[in-house]
Amino acid sequence: MNTFMQNFPILAIMSLFLGAFITSLVARHSQKAGNFISALSVTLALGFILALFKPVMLDGQIITYWLGGWEPVAGWAIGICLEVDALSLFFGLIVTVAVFVSCLYSFTYMNHDDALPNYYTLFLMLSGSVLGLVLSGDLFNVFVMIEIMTFTAVALTAFRTSYEGALEGAFKYLAVGSLGSTGVLVGIALLYSQLHTLNLAQIAALMPVTQGSSVVLAIAFGFLFIGFGTKAFLFPFHPLAADAHAVAPASISLMISGVLTKCGVYGIIRLTYILFQNANRPVVSYLVTGFGAVSMFVCVTMAFNQHNFKRLLAFHSISQVGYVITVVGLSSALGLGAGLYHAMNHTIFKGLLFLTAGAVQHQTGSLDLDRLGGLSKRMPKTTALFLIGAASISGLPPFNGFASKWMIYQATFNAGLLHHNLFYLAVCVCALLTSVLTLASFIKVTQSVFFGQLPKEYEQVEEVPLAMRLPMWILAVLCVVTGLFPSLVQTYLLTPAVSAIANIPAYVDAAMGAGYAADRSVPGGVIASLPVTNTWTPTAWLALLFSVTCAVAIVAILGSPKDRQHEYISQMGEEESAKYDSFFSGEQAVYSQVGGSDLFWGFKHNWRKYFAVMHNWHSGIVNDYTLYGVAAIAFVLLVCVTTL
């Protein structure tokens, strides 16, 4: 193995952590120098991870690094290990790209705030911990990284303490989030008591021998599952995300939704497919898919009631993560591929949406959907970016959301067919329906923020500077590229990652030395590799859609030049005439009292009982939320103990 490459994972993590400490030292004297250090460290991290792309993704190697050179002795791994297989690298790529974009965006976005050295220090620590989590090959290290991640995220959520609810949101996150951390810790302790090791690879190797005989392991699984579920803000924990997102800076919202939730997803995949290898057991499959599907549906309906731009996005974020978890639970190669694809896409488009929300907030100072309006006149470029993001998350065809959602439908449908199971079919219907509801919800945002009438107070709003638009454009381009070439994404990212999960012995051997897995007769893996034929090929008819659109555009819109000139002149000359006012039965525009303030009335009216229950349920009291969390833990443990 290439020994030089072996250092890259630790270098990537260290560059972020070192950057955090140097920034805090330097930035007190010069903010510019601090910014430079931050930019340098995230770029370095991105570079190191990208350099690993070829050996891990293309050549299928697994790169291990033992801290202090403490390699396993006599088949027991005592030292701390970083183990980068394609799955880890897949999430590592997501993390570093998101961190890079978020950092770039922060430079301008945060320029109104003070205490910036603290911000960048915390930001880099958060980034480093997340990267450490996905690259780690040691379960206790995973827990340490989760703790760093949670506490920095809490601090960053409350960073703008002047915001109403900032401390409250952070406190809820802290209180209920620590339930999850505790779950992970207890799970680790139980696991250690049974298997006497913390190395992921060794656990995976020893698990098949001992599992089934031990209730303790079942309990450990339950604790770990709910712990990682908390980090992904799954169903009973979703109110936390909403409260945190609403008050956090937009760059941190990007991190929480795009990166932190992915850690939960990564944890659940690692847990069910590699550590416990029980993803194909019906109970686990129902558990994971059920939690995912409920989060997916409940959160999208909750989004209907929101009046805060970022709170609404937060609920959608959990809803999309719900999609990912749902298909991860199917324990099929297609499902896992779809889940990974959607996880990646979710980071891209949700990041883009949060950044546009941040841009709106930066320029107008408000996130209130009821007060904003008509911003497309003043911020046309942000509007265009938002529309790309909204189309992606709603799964409209040329964008990436469609490509991954299509795989999700296919995967759930196939699961229903293969297992002859109505539950999976119901999940498929639920997924399709959620997609429509997402779309409807984003039309509401479009209408109430970017179109409609421009309030007087926002008439002087300006477009965001290029430095903020650039990170958004990066994400927007990624939205289009990953949507247009799903086969490339599949070949270079999904297939290696799924193959890595399908091949547990390779993962074990890479850490524990060749032959270790064979000696303990480790099974091959719970799923097969991803079949290549299942991609969606958009290029043929995409060209068509484009050509039709162009042709009709030329004929219909441009028309004869004379007409166009006529329009132009009349618009210029009679600017003040009533001709160009909105029609409101002859009244002047200022008297128009009709409005689509509650755009979903017809829907909500029929579901009023459901919404009343939901309203009571999301009380905003941290005690309640903790109670739901405890109830969820109890439920999962009960299921695990009785059936596993």
Next chain:
Amino acid sequence: MFEKMIDKSMAKSPWIFHINAGSCNGCDIELVSVLTPRYDAERLGFRLTGTPRQADIVVVSGPVTLQSRDRLIRTLEQVPQPRVVVSLGSCPRSGNVFKGSYAIDGPLEKWTHVDVSVAGCTPKPEAIVAALAQATQILEQKRKEMRK
């Protein structure tokens, strides 16, 4: 050729927008009866629209009260060219029995050019259909002029 087709269809598909400028509702009922099965103006392509933006023919009934005057003018302005204004009944022409009232600011001609005028209190549906048919011819004419 396309332009000529448009000219021809201009007369075949006139969409009506109806403005009530303080009418007693008599003329309005008669206008609706024009569209009912008995007189069936739809066979000539007439259709009642809900917004002035899509209208070709604006039918105004009522003696232009002070309250409705500004709204009337504003709405008339919002109709795209070419457009034809038809006054319905005696009120918009002369003020009828309301003439001289302090609340009336008519007749309609004071505010806009009226292309076709139907007399009567209330006018017969046959007369309205005839007037509308005449209005379509004016519409086609206007379109041709606009093109030049």
Next chain:
Amino acid sequence: MNILLYNLFYLLVFPGLLFCILMGVLLSGLDRILVARMQRRVGPPLLQNWYDFLKCMGKETIIPRHARRTVYLFAPVVGFGALITISLFLPVLNGKAAFSGNSDLVVILYLLTLVSVCGMVGASASGSPFAGVGLSREMVAMISYELPFVLVMLSVSLKTVALNPMGAPLTFSLTEIWNYQAAHGPLICHWSLIPAALAMLFVIPCEVGMHPFDVAEAETEICEGMLAEYSGKPLAVYKLTHMVKMYVMCALFYVLFLGGLSTGMAAVDVVIFVLVCALLTFLTMSLPHAVCARFKVEQVFQFYWTWVAALALVSLVLVFFGL
């Protein structure tokens, strides 16, 4: 070169642009005449909607002050393009579509959504308060019909896949559905799918936005709703989209439930297809239009999520148990 020419032909002439417009104009004209006859009226000429379209092309286009110009003008065109693209996926003749893949149905589902979305975004960009109300209603209508539509789609896929010995991969392919029907008879003859077919008949008028379900464009209540500010050429494109959508939905029903029939002569097949479309127009659009008054928006939602969805669900469950 040849392929390019074929593609252009597909795009512009046969399943594409020209044929769509022709069918759209004919079917919508037929619908208006049928409604008129049911109301004992004479009704407009068959080409009335075509005249309407031409007239709108010749009118002045007013762009309101509050409107976002680009979106306002281009939204209808993109919607129309998406609709024409759908027609290329429909194997209306001998089971051959201009384009087919393993995801046809999902693509069609999303493209139909895209058409509605373009309408809504355009309405939103026009800045009119009436359009705001209209788009909110359209949104609820969209949520309403989408559930039964999805259920119908799944039950059809499930039926055609269930007996397919090759197993799963080609689940949502229309060509597969056509081939299945060619082998086993049209799906409407399978009793387990009759409820789904009925549900689909109900979905068609709401998807098109025809009278009893045209809550979004209620001209008497909210001044044409979404189209309140549209005039001139973009309005013409919207009207055309509306017409073509009637045809596309009828064709979709034909492909899903009456496909697989072929006499061997293309001309006869086309005539049969046109007749079936006309019949569907009568059943799903003219008849409810003439008989029913407009629903309220919450009634539409209730109707689709209870009765129509239940019909589709019955089919799905029946098919699932192999009936």
